[in-house]
Amino acid sequence: MTPETLSRLQAAIAAKHPVALCTRLADGAQLLLPGDAADAGLSDAAAAALLADKPTQHEGWFIHPHNPALRLIIVGAVHAAQAMLPMASALGFATTVIDPRRAFATEERLPGVTISHDWPDDAMAALRPDTRSAIVTLTHDPKIDDPALDAALRSPAFYIGALGSKRTHAKRVDRLREMGHDDAAIGRIRAPIGLDIKALTAPEIGLSIMAEIIATRRGAGLAQRG
Amino acid sequence: MSEDILATASAWRDAGESVAIATVVETWGSSPRPAGSRFAVSSAGRMAGSVSGGCIEGAVAEAAAATMANGTPQLLDFGISDESAWEVGLACGGKLKVFVEKLG
Numbered sequence A: 001m002t003p004e005t006l007s008r009l010q011a012a013i014a015a016k017h018p019v020a021l022c023t024r025l026a027d028g029a030q031l032l033l034p035g036d037a038a039d040a041g042l043s044d045a046a047a048a049a050l051l052a053d054k055p056t057q058h059e060g061w062f063i064h065p066h067n068p069a070l071r072l073i074i075v076g077a078v079h080a081a082q083a084m085l086p087m088a089s090a091l092g093f094a095t096t097v098i099d100p101r102r103a104f105a106t107e108e109r110l111p112g113v114t115i116s117h118d119w120p121d122d123a124m125a126a127l128r129p130d131t132r133s134a135i136v137t138l139t140h141d142p143k144i145d146d147p148a149l150d151a152a153l154r155s156p157a158f159y160i161g162a163l164g165s166k167r168t169h170a171k172r173v174d175r176l177r178e179m180g181h182d183d184a185a186i187g188r189i190r191a192p193i194g195l196d197i198k199a200l201t202a203p204e205i206g207l208s209i210m211a212e213i214i215a216t217r218r219g220a221g222l223a224q225r226g
Numbered sequence B: 001m002s003e004d005i006l007a008t009a010s011a012w013r014d015a016g017e018s019v020a021i022a023t024v025v026e027t028w029g030s031s032p033r034p035a036g037s038r039f040a041v042s043s044a045g046r047m048a049g050s051v052s053g054g055c056i057e058g059a060v061a062e063a064a065a066a067t068m069a070n071g072t073p074q075l076l077d078f079g080i081s082d083e084s085a086w087e088v089g090l091a092c093g094g095k096l097k098v099f100v101e102k103l104g
Helices: A003-014 A040-052 A079-090 A120-127 A142-153 A166-178 A202-218 B005-014 B057-070
Strands: A019-024 A030-033 A056-058 A061-066 A071-075 A094-098 A114-116 A133-137 A159-162 B019-028 B038-042 B047-049 B074-079 B095-102
Touching: A003 A019, A003 A030, A003 A061, A003 B005, A019 A040, A030 A040, A040 A056, A040 A061, A061 B019, A071 A079, A071 A120, A071 A142, A079 A094, A079 A202, A094 A120, A114 A120, A120 A142, A133 A142, A133 A202, A142 A159, A142 A166, A159 A202, B005 B019, B005 B038, B005 B047, B019 B057, B019 B074, B038 B057, B057 B074, B057 B095
Parallel strands: A071 A094, A071 A133, A094 A114, A133 A159
Antiparallel strands: A019 A030, A019 A061, A056 A061, B019 B038, B019 B095, B038 B047, B074 B095
């Protein structure tokens, strides 16, 4: 790999531009797509690899997609959020915490984390969650969680989870119905949140949620609920 | 990103070392690391990342020395059924191809 190719690839990653590094295995020649000139077949294969987020080969070329990091949006700067954040970073997620309660969402409690003190409806409008986003609500407070879930359900986020017991969630479902969401939409919400590993402590809850996010992302059977 | 092998490799190169990058380009069976997994090695013997569960990194690092010296990329085959130059089997029974290239 030439230093020039490396710096262009790293610039694309830093700018969050999806790009595929294409390597001709016979001689090591490399292209970055989209961007460089290539025949239609290779360009199409690179576009497909980026969409699938999966490396592939095409006529002697190895196509290695580099998509922007998955995003994790946590609503509620609570103890479980603090425990989850280092795990999420280690798993490659770019993290944002939304909490309008400034006493909770402090730099001291969440070092190095992107914090939004906006109300969740405004914050979510600015963040525009996409198919590579996971959204987790942790406050238990309908004033904060509900507008976040409302926005989450109107987004194509691949994971939506809400902390709270079955009873809490039943009441939440009623409120979301009143906001105009049908059962299919509401069924996207993982509640009670997380894989059932009998988590008790904040780090255990964080682990169960992160494990469920990964299981959902990878299409694991563990992520299916009866 | 927590695991930015390219950034690590780039830093080694900036520090004046020769660096090679190995990338898994194809797997069969129960190979532990998927295509796209990277492993970087420097002329000083530094290593980062992985292309397997640890079974073949030593052999890749050895092969990478030649690529660092002459700049010629290599496509290495590893697998339990492979009786050729690489006497390195994968305990898991998987097979994989690893592309090794020099950085810079």
